[in-house]
Ligand SMILES: Nc1ncnc2c1ncn2[C@@H]1O[C@H](COP(=O)(O)OP(=O)(O)OP(=O)(O)O)[C@@H](O)[C@H]1O
């Protein structure tokens with residue numbers, strides 16, 4: 390049975406009788422047919438309706454059908470065009486095809502021939518559409534496969550990603566450090582209509598404040614000492630794609646005001662520039678802070694919060710995702726065993742128990758590092774408890790899950806006690822070196838130095854210290 394494909398067809402001809410005849414012949418319940426007698430009428434019809442196929446005469450009173458086609462394709466490149474002429478001229482045919490017509494028919498038209506040509510075009514369009522849908526769904530699945538876990542909590546996150554991906558709304562992604570916020574942001578981008586466009590990350594915490602503004606908005610040559618040439622900002626670089634503002638809670642108020650203005654008016658200026666620039670960008674942002682609290686304490690603008698937070702996705706901490714630790718640990722084990730070409734096959738019962746009961750303050754990232762390290766240490770085919778990092782081993786039975794205490798048995802050295810306290814404090818603040826330093830009353834540099842001396846520079850961090 391022939392498939393009926395719903396479509397809108399525009400027929401353009403100044404010969405009113407021919408127009409009537411074609412309309413009558415092509416009419417089907419699933420087809421909407423509109424007509425125009427001039428190129429001008431055709432353009433205004435194209436502006437109001439989404440046309441699939443345009444059938445146009447080459448000789449029109451106000452403009453040639455080829456010029457009409459060119460203009461139409463420039464504005465609506467998805468349209469298919471069939472051109473007709475009363476004068477069978479090879480040159481016309483060649484020009485028409487070169488400029489983008491699907492095909493070319495000579496008048497007087499053979500109605501059956503027109504129907505065959507039209508059906509072929511409609512079927513081709515349908516195939517292209519189905520293909521696109523399929524590709525979209527496939528790439529969506531592939532993207533989602535990066536995000537592992539079987540818990541109800543993570544499935545809810547995946548569902549939210551699918552829902553928000555189709556819109557252009559700003560999304561705020563909340564979650565503790567290492568929960569997978571960036572992974573979620575990338576998944577939203579790759580499942581959205583902007584997937585082909587750039588995904589640009591700005592880490593608001595990693596950049597010094599002045600640098601952050603020039604990174605975001607770019608600068609003109611000579612805008613400040615060291616600005617030796619003009620530089621595009623990440624807003625500009627993200628044009629047509631997604632800008633991911635990571636750790637937005639670390640941004641100072643002045644920068645927040647500039648971002649807000651950009652979001653409100655859709656324009657921005659390079660530092661030292663006077664010309665307002667525009668960029669078509671979708672904004673995703675992430676934070677591990679409680680922004681409501683930051684607002685109450687005057688460190689975050691409420692108006693910006695509402696701009697960024699049209700939709701919120703909360704990525705739950707690993708300790709709240711029942712079952713995910715095992716799934717993730719096995720996946721990481723497989724990956725690192727392959728990378729390091731080791732025959733490690735699984736975990737001992739004790740090791741798995743420790744992994745499952747540990748509260749994972751550094752979340753998935755901490756688990757990933759723990760498994761990487763364990764695979765390096767392991768010589769046999771099972772990862773044993775002893776291969777796991779110290780904080781995981783140190784969890785005594787019945788110890789509080791929040792990990793607020795350090796047990797220091799008499800007999801250990803001051804150096805060992807220092808190490809235990811520093812590690813525990815780091816763990817407590819989600820591995821934020823600065824915060825730990827503040828609590829401990831030592832410099833951040835000292836913490837970094839000690840971690841390096843212990844061979845733990847990358848502790849709680851992706852790809853080493855930031
Ligand atoms: N559900 C998951 N499945 C597989 N890998 C994950 C998952 N969640 C996170 N990861 C991995 O854990 C690491 C940390 O993830 P990510 O960088 O997205 O976290 P984050 O929340 O942005 O952390 P931070 O707050 O520190 O920036 C990455 O290597 C990521 O690939």
Ligand SMILES: [Mg+2]
Nearest residue numbers: 570571635675
């Ligand atoms: Mg991140």
